[in-house]
Amino acid sequence: EVQLLESGGGLVQRGGSLRLSCAASGFTFSSDAMTWVRQAPGKGLEWVSMIIGSGGATYYAHSVKGRFTISRDNSKNTLYLQMNSLRSEDTAVYYCAKAASGWYPDYWGQGILVTVSS
């Protein structure tokens, strides 16, 4: 059974930094791309970033490019999202998701809340 467990969320001041982690189990972690998707309060789903299985290629939404960095440690089956220069509009529930071969999310974590205060 695929399991994804996010951690590291919380309250941070505007301009601050936070690192999210996602512990994965139930599949061959190094074989699959992984993504982060977020949902701001009262808004829809927004794709944030993706990293391929080897970690050799990364992709970002325009809204976070240059501020967020996605990475993975395949020896620890863990995905990360380093978030710098946080803005109020980054306030959201962040979901970690495994990506299928077509790069769309097929399994999702329960999500973790990040709140950026001004």
Add this chain to the structure above:
Amino acid sequence: QSVLTQPPSASGTPGQRVTISCSGSNSNIGSSTVNWYQHLPGTAPKLLIYSNTQRPSGVPDRFSGSKSGTSASLAISGLQSEDEADYYCAAWDGSLNGLIFGGGTKLTVL
């Protein structure tokens, strides 16, 4: 404003058939496959349809997807109260080089 356009709301009575549309462009739906997700507040989104028409194991055959040109649709037949949720379409956009979601459709079962 989302790149993929969905109606903000839809509704139906138990047993009815409801369709939700998703309109895009040549850089996304027109050149990629469409996926659909069901999302209940406070829970993890669930993959309903992938590759335009395919259902993951465990998804009832009441749910079906279709795609034509730069548009796609999700159909739910035999509507049940448990289907009340938010539904999102998603597709890879070659111009943006990223995955894009529709704005979401809130389905109400009357």
